[in-house]
Amino acid sequence: GEDVEQSLFLSVREGDSSVINCTYTDSSSTYLYWYKQEPGAGLQLLTYIFSNMDMKQDQRLTVLLNKKDKHLSLRIADTQTGDSAIYFCAESPDGGSQGNLIFGKGTKLSVKP
Amino acid sequence: DTGVSQNPRHKITKRGQNVTFRCDPISEHNRLYWYRQTLGQGPEFLTYFQNEAQLEKSRLLSDRFSAERPKGSFSTLEIQRTEQGDSAMYLCAGGRENTEAFFGQGTRLTVV
Numbered sequence: 001g002e003d004v005e006q007s008l009f010l011s012v013r014e015g016d017s018s019v020i021n022c023t024y025t026d027s028s029s030t031y032l033y034w035y036k037q038e039p040g041a042g043l044q045l046l047t048y049i050f051s052n053m054d055m056k057q058d059q060r061l062t063v064l065l066n067k068k069d070k071h072l073s074l075r076i077a078d079t080q081t082g083d084s085a086i087y088f089c090a091e092s093p094d095g096g097s098q099g100n101l102i103f104g105k106g107t108k109l110s111v112k113p
Numbered sequence: 114d115t116g117v118s119q120n121p122r123h124k125i126t127k128r129g130q131n132v133t134f135r136c137d138p139i140s141e142h143n144r145l146y147w148y149r150q151t152l153g154q155g156p157e158f159l160t161y162f163q164n165e166a167q168l169e170k171s172r173l174l175s176d177r178f179s180a181e182r183p184k185g186s187f188s189t190l191e192i193q194r195t196e197q198g199d200s201a202m203y204l205c206a207g208g209r210e211n212t213e214a215f216f217g218q219g220t221r222l223t224v225v
Contacts, residue, residue: 033213035216042219044216105153
């Protein structure tokens, strides 16, 4: 069945790079997403990648996609304390029309000063 | 601010009572989604609308749940005969086809 898996916790020091990993199951997913959720808040879309891309860079964020292994990663360069949040990976199993996103359980990123 | 507003932000209700939540997307959002998020989990899809038509419903949406979007603008999600297991954050998102979905702040429901 459809499933998205992420490690639950990541702790880094301020200024280091953070790498959050995700595996997904639906090879038909056209888009894959990273969302950020701060305490008590809704979800903020950070970035997304189209399935025919291997990499996408957006300022401090780099997304890597290994479609063969169904592995997605998010790298945050120069991590700041304001990056502390829960990061969700999500896939769109209905071919990219953005209905019915499947989310992972989220990775809680803690940034130590 | 995504422009998607949800009301109320918090709701405490007694088991067995009915509750209704409202979501107001921006006018450009012809798609509207409802998700449920329990503690320590990612959001789980419940249902979505294209304009006023409800196009997809998850198995999670039991017959106690009903959603409407009567004029293709705001939407309501009603839970009848609430149970403690319904306690969760209910998230609404608005968007258009093949574009990102913008999430509201959510309505946190506590059933006591």
